[in-house]
Amino acid sequence: MRTSALFAVLLLAAASACSSSDGEPMEDPAADDPRSGGDTTVFDETRGAFAEPAANLHGDRRDNFFIGNAIFNRGWVSAPASVADFDGLGPVFNALGCSGCHTKDGRGRPPIEPGETFLSMLLRLSVPGKGPHGETVDEPTYGGQLQGNAILGVPPEGVAKITYEERPGTYADGAPFSLRRPTYAIDQLGYGPLATGTMISPRVAPAMIGLGLLEAIPEDAIVARADADDRDGDGISGRPNRVWDVAKQAVVLGRFGWKANQPSLSQQNQGAFNGDMGITSALFPAEQCTAAQTACAAALTGPTPQLRESLSDDVTYYSRLLAVPARRRTEDVAVRRGRRLFEKARCVACHVPAARTGVVEGFPELSEQSIRPYTDLLLHDLGDDLADGRPDFEANGNEWRTPPLWGIGLVKTVNRHELYLHDGRARGFAEAILWHGGEATSAREAFRTMPADDRAALVDFLGSL
Amino acid sequence: MLLRSSILLVGSALLVAACGSDDKGSRSGTSTTAAPLEKAGPVVEQYAKNVHANYVEALDKAKALQAAVDVFVAAPSAATQEAAKVAWVAARVPYRPSEVYRFYGGPIDDEMTGPEGAMNSWPLDENFIDYNADDANAGIVNHPDLVATIDAQALRGENEKGGEKNIATGYHAVEFLLWGQDNDAPSAKTTGKRPYTDYVTGTGGTAKNQDRRGQYLKVVAAMLVSDLEGLVAAWAPGAENYGKTFVADPKVAVTNMLTGMGAMANAELSGERMTVAYKNRDQEDEHSCFSDTTNADILGNALGIENVYLGRYGSTDGAGLDELVAAVDPALDASMKKALAETAAATAGLQGVPFDFAIASADGSPEREAVLKVIKALKVEAPLIVRIGTALGVTFKLEEPSEQL
Numbered sequence: 001m002r003t004s005a006l007f008a009v010l011l012l013a014a015a016s017a018c019s020s021s022d023g024e025p026m027e028d029p030a031a032d033d034p035r036s037g038g039d040t041t042v043f044d045e046t047r048g049a050f051a052e053p054a055a056n057l058h059g060d061r062r063d064n065f066f067i068g069n070a071i072f073n074r075g076w077v078s079a080p081a082s083v084a085d086f087d088g089l090g091p092v093f094n095a096l097g098c099s100g101c102h103t104k105d106g107r108g109r110p111p112i113e114p115g116e117t118f119l120s121m122l123l124r125l126s127v128p129g130k131g132p133h134g135e136t137v138d139e140p141t142y143g144g145q146l147q148g149n150a151i152l153g154v155p156p157e158g159v160a161k162i163t164y165e166e167r168p169g170t171y172a173d174g175a176p177f178s179l180r181r182p183t184y185a186i187d188q189l190g191y192g193p194l195a196t197g198t199m200i201s202p203r204v205a206p207a208m209i210g211l212g213l214l215e216a217i218p219e220d221a222i223v224a225r226a227d228a229d230d231r232d233g234d235g236i237s238g239r240p241n242r243v244w245d246v247a248k249q250a251v252v253l254g255r256f257g258w259k260a261n262q263p264s265l266s267q268q269n270q271g272a273f274n275g276d277m278g279i280t281s282a283l284f285p286a287e288q289c290t291a292a293q294t295a296c297a298a299a300l301t302g303p304t305p306q307l308r309e310s311l312s313d314d315v316t317y318y319s320r321l322l323a324v325p326a327r328r329r330t331e332d333v334a335v336r337r338g339r340r341l342f343e344k345a346r347c348v349a350c351h352v353p354a355a356r357t358g359v360v361e362g363f364p365e366l367s368e369q370s371i372r373p374y375t376d377l378l379l380h381d382l383g384d385d386l387a388d389g390r391p392d393f394e395a396n397g398n399e400w401r402t403p404p405l406w407g408i409g410l411v412k413t414v415n416r417h418e419l420y421l422h423d424g425r426a427r428g429f430a431e432a433i434l435w436h437g438g439e440a441t442s443a444r445e446a447f448r449t450m451p452a453d454d455r456a457a458l459v460d461f462l463g464s465l
Numbered sequence: 466m467l468l469r470s471s472i473l474l475v476g477s478a479l480l481v482a483a484c485g486s487d488d489k490g491s492r493s494g495t496s497t498t499a500a501p502l503e504k505a506g507p508v509v510e511q512y513a514k515n516v517h518a519n520y521v522e523a524l525d526k527a528k529a530l531q532a533a534v535d536v537f538v539a540a541p542s543a544a545t546q547e548a549a550k551v552a553w554v555a556a557r558v559p560y561r562p563s564e565v566y567r568f569y570g571g572p573i574d575d576e577m578t579g580p581e582g583a584m585n586s587w588p589l590d591e592n593f594i595d596y597n598a599d600d601a602n603a604g605i606v607n608h609p610d611l612v613a614t615i616d617a618q619a620l621r622g623e624n625e626k627g628g629e630k631n632i633a634t635g636y637h638a639v640e641f642l643l644w645g646q647d648n649d650a651p652s653a654k655t656t657g658k659r660p661y662t663d664y665v666t667g668t669g670g671t672a673k674n675q676d677r678r679g680q681y682l683k684v685v686a687a688m689l690v691s692d693l694e695g696l697v698a699a700w701a702p703g704a705e706n707y708g709k710t711f712v713a714d715p716k717v718a719v720t721n722m723l724t725g726m727g728a729m730a731n732a733e734l735s736g737e738r739m740t741v742a743y744k745n746r747d748q749e750d751e752h753s754c755f756s757d758t759t760n761a762d763i764l765g766n767a768l769g770i771e772n773v774y775l776g777r778y779g780s781t782d783g784a785g786l787d788e789l790v791a792a793v794d795p796a797l798d799a800s801m802k803k804a805l806a807e808t809a810a811a812t813a814g815l816q817g818v819p820f821d822f823a824i825a826s827a828d829g830s831p832e833r834e835a836v837l838k839v840i841k842a843l844k845v846e847a848p849l850i851v852r853i854g855t856a857l858g859v860t861f862k863l864e865e866p867s868e869q870l
Contacts, residue, residue, distance in 0.1 A: 085747040
């Protein structure tokens with residue numbers, strides 16, 4: 001036999017020896033590692049599971065986390081108040097403190113009770129077009145988001161309303177399901193009608209766990225997975241969002257937010273202070289009042305920036321170092337079966353299980369960690385049914401960033417609900433999967449056509465994350 | 466007679482001695498498997514009694530405050546204002562140690578019905594209530610167009626759907642309405658200087674809407690009373706209430722007692738209330754900034770931790786966690802008592818210097834050092850509380866952050 005042929009035979013033999021008996025590739029030995037956040041992982045299954053400092057944070061650095069935590073939990077008041085450090089709320093706002101929407105550092109949801117307002121969810125607004133740096137163009141009267149609260153004497157912007165339309169469907173085995181499609185309206189508009197062509201995008205508050213780790217994933221690792229033209233023909237065409245970094249005055253990779261429109265935690269946080277609470281900062285020195293909102297513009301707001309830089313740094317530090325809670329029941333037979341089904345259905349093509357962080361200067365706790373966030377941080381077209389129709393930098397109206405799935409099984413404990421996807425329309429994991437269209441269609445169909453006990457195992461696996 | 470009673474005495478002494486030796490035999494001090502919470506029943510009951518007594522006292526003083534406020538508003542003068550201020554200061558005394566009963570979703574801070582936010586919220590949204598140095602027309606007081614009738618419903622209405630926290634009622638709202646903003650530099654060591662004439666309707670009145678201001682003050686004082694009445698009822702002995710369920714499960718009860726202590730020692734008092742202020746030196750980042758009584762707040766909060774550990778409230782000193790701890794780990798009990806004593810000494814050392822002055826002082830100055838000393842003393846307590854939990858076989862979260870909602 002010629003040497004190359006012998007070599008080929010040997011390689012083949014080696015390859016089949018490595019494969020498991022059903023010809024699937026060898027399992028990642030870390031596939032069931034419960035330490036989703038590497039050394040930051042905490043073992044906590046209680047309501048406080050999302051609010052813990054990274055397990056590897058000690059001493060003074062740990063104390064500093066709690067300073068940021070105190071600021072995160074503070075209520076802000078309208079200016080000018082005696083506590084100059086915490087005034088400047090509004091004039092229009094969504095919540096008067098960070099934990100108002102990010103309750104227990106957890107996931108927001110749409111209203112449940114009749115008459116309930118948007119407590120942990122907001123509506124982004126824009127009109128067609130792109131700004132000078134590729135950003136969205138704010139709705140001219142109401143700005144970039146609807147703010148339903150206001151300080152005394154300033155009219156709030158409006159009251160967001162949702163109506164749902166049920167859409168029944170069936171699994172391949174005949175079992176029924178129903179999905180609910182939301183429609184949004186804004187009542188009691190405080191400043192006149194919305195511009196024609198206004199785009200509305202509903203967004204629940206995402207959980208705050210593991211953000212520092214996500215920030216620490218090297219850019220080339222993220223971009224390496226991009227395949228915008230689907231060259232490998234697997235039906236998946238993830239692509240990075242490229243967004244404006246205010247501090248750097250440059251276009252950079254976006255990684256935070258439902259459409260990956262924020263490049264860094266510091267910009268995300270200051271943007272949230274500004275948009276959600278009306279607090280000005282170094283990066284965002286202007287109030288959220290449009291020219292049409294005269295009462296808003298006339299309101300006293302105290303000196304700018306309202307958010308002192310040291311407080312901003314404290315909050316960014318805090319948001320970097322929230323721990324990731326460990327997976328549960330990783331030894332469970334059904335959970336493992338569910339994991340394999342998740343892989344087999346190719347959910348992992350976008351919800352990529354593993355990542356590795358790089359070296360983060362000043363943050364040894366976050367550096368060189370093997371983590372399991374279940375996201376590629378790329379944009380994917382999820383189909384028309386799930387689209388918000390609102391482009392955001394390079395994300396088009398159908399695209400969403402793959403959200404991380406770590407911790408998702410604890411949302412029901414921490415936030416006492418099981419409403420998923422960007423607008424909480426999905427009641428439970430199965431409905432969330434069934435909404436996946438576009439690039440995710442074949443994965444969804446794989447789920448829809450699974451026998452009932454396989455579907456249950458996959459859902460069980462998601463509950464273990 | 467004498468002989469008979471002494472025989473009785475000797476007899477009972479022998480009986481007790483016999484029981485004592487039996488107990489010694491069955492209780493081997495080093496075994497932690499001898500359920501450390503076996504005797505928690507009386508401790509937990511004592512806690513419930515103390516909590517009730519605490520809220521009863523807070524209610525009494527709140528009623529006295531309400532009465533003084535009513536007198537002041539009916540006949541505003543320097544004397545009646547001073548009497549109302551004195552009544553406020555007195556009303557705060559029992560409230561402070563009661564803050565250690567927070568953090569476990571008990572009646573004070575039950576997620577849906579707890580009045581903590583309405584009673585003690587801070588920072589206060591002053592502009593929401595009344596005028597300020599920059600705007601004479603600010604606040605509900607000066608806006609009959611926005612709030613026609615000032616009553617409890619109007620003020621609580623902001624909180625109806627459970628979303629935004631009530632930031633314009635409670636002790637500090639009363640404080641603000643009596644003292645006004647403290648706009649002087651910390652070195653002046655003065656409180657807010659609101660004139661009583663802000664409440665004089667007719668000639669001699671200052672500011673505007675004096676009648677509405679008086680109404681606002683009366684309403685918030687009355688709201689404190691009604692909130693405290695609810696708390697007293699929730700812990701009243703012999704009723705079908707929270708207190709009854711609390712004492713029914715000693716393990717959960719002890720967990721909650723320790724949670725309150727730990728949260729107060731770590732996240733709330735040393736963390737949020739002191740360290741943030743110490744670090745940022747913002748003059749008014751102090752809870753009782755109008756009356757400059759924050760030092761007393763700190764002392765009272767720390768006292769609350771001590772009370773729960775010792776089973777004490779006021780002059781009542783009953784079964785406490787200390788007995789349970791001493792039974793399994795006497796050295797730990799001693800350490801905790803030492804830490805509590807040091808914290809008490811440190812908080813005593815703060816009195817006499819206004820907190821805003823202390824935090825604004827130079828690093829290394831005696832005033833700054835006094836604040837740091839309290840922070841450090843509390844930080845010694847916190848891990849001891851965790852160890853106490855372990856020794857008693859309960860797990861709880863030390864670092865429960867204060868809830869904003």
